[in-house]
Amino acid sequence: MPAKLKALKTWRKDITKALSTTHALRLTALARRVEVLWEMTLRRLRVAEAEASRRIDLWGREAAGRRRLKGVPRGDRGPTWRRQVRRTGGCAWSWMRGAPCGSGR
Numbered sequence: 769m770p771a772k773l774k775a776l777k778t779w780r781k782d783i784t785k786a787l788s789t790t791h792a793l794r795l796t797a798l799a800r801r802v803e804v805l806w807e808m809t810l811r812r813l814r815v816a817e818a819e820a821s822r823r824i825d826l827w828g829r830e831a832a833g834r835r836r837l838k839g840v841p842r843g844d845r846g847p848t849w850r851r852q853v854r855r856t857g858g859c860a861w862s863w864m865r866g867a868p869c870g871s872g873r
């Protein structure tokens with residue numbers, strides 16, 4: 769056990785040392801590149817979201833958009849809520865029997 773403790777302390781000292789100037793510069797450059805990639809990804813996601821959303825005329829009325837549907841209060845016990853309750857209950861029942869969720873239902 770003392771050998772493992774000594775190895776752990778040595779590893780900890782090596783990990784917590786201050787970075788050299790070269791390593792600090794490389795990490796800073798890497799962080800900049802990651803930020804640029806993230807900004808590009810965010811722009812692409814926003815464009816994809818804008819392109820994918822559209823209004824659909826359904827029986828003379830506009831269908832509710834996704835944002836509006838997300839605002840439906842939880843008290844609304846519609847078909848989606850009932851389906852979710854059945855799925856959750858089924859998983860709980862399977863778990864109580866000791867079987868993984870979704871097996872043998």
